[in-house]
Amino acid sequence: MKYLKLYESFINESISKKKLILFSGPSASGKTYLATDDKSALAKKFKHWYSDLEATAILIGTDTFMDPKNLPALYTLMENYGLKKYTEIAKEFPDNPWLIEVFDKKLYKKFRSEALAAELKIWDKMNAQVGYNKTKCTGSIRNKEDGRVCGMAWVAYMHPAQTIIFDDIDTAIKNYFNDLVDILCFTPFNYYLSNIKKRIDSPNTSMQIDVSNTNAGIYQYIKWFKSVENPELDNKFYTIESAKKLLEKTGYKDSNKILKLLGVNLKDKGFYIGKNTTVNCDQVINTRDEASVGSVNL
Secondary structure, eight states, X not given: OHHHHHHHHHHHHHHHTOEEEEEESOTTSOHHHHHHOTTOXXXXXXXXXXXXXXXXXXXXXXXXGGOGGGHHHHHHHHHHHTOHHHHHXXXXXXXXXXXXXXXXXXXXXXXXXXXXXXXXXXXXXXXXXXXXXXXXXXXXXXXXXXXXXHHHHXXXXXXXXXXXXXXXXXXXXXXXXXXXXXXXXXXXXHHHHHHHHHHHTOSOTTTOOOTTOTTSTHHHXXXXXXXXXXXXXXXXXXXXXXXXXXXXXXXXXXXXXXXXXXXXXXXXXXXXXXEOTTOXXXXXXXXXXXXXXXXXXX
16 A cells, blocks of 8 residues: 555656647648657657657657557556556457547446456546547647547656657647647748658658648648748748649649638739647747757757
């Protein structure tokens, strides 16, 4: 009993001291590169959460919960945290372990009847803070529920890392942690389209972007950014003609339609890129500017 109380005290203290950061913005913005690559200007380098369960600084992305190869790491994390019986039960469940209570009442009842009191206490406390909740898993940008957000919250809660970056194309993780710092990763329009082209041509199918998908690529970009008359996020000016060529070279055939969605008046000479007024964040960094990236407080 004494050990359990000390353990709970340690957990509570470690969670309160964690530095939580969200790298928000559209996919293909280079968020993973910024956090993990040795050449990044970020002051600290982060490891993917599943690659090192003892790392002090980790990156957690929603995409990592789509790969079944990462499940063993999650199970180990759960066991290390004191959820031995829950992990055993989770291995009988065909979906993500945070959904057992929602979609398999019988299996969840089995857990509660077989788990020791000490584990139930750990689980109840954790479930109250980072348990699955449809509303919490719905962000302000896409207004669409994404259960993987709960997976990010779980890992952040259980992993011993003290500095954590979340990588997502929405903001729902802020519903779980209100002391989180939201940093919008802005990639200039021309570089962003270049990133998309590289993904289109990538031999890695998981990296590829379908330009016809109105929920991906430039269509995500438009949810975060818009055209403006004066320099805002950088000093790059795009003429209407140059912007159309960039889009069409990337594979977007209806460039006029996309520019209108971006808020461009096709009769104007051109535009700069600014942040959408509907986007609320604590800081904006330019992913192509080393000084801007280096300004992130870690």
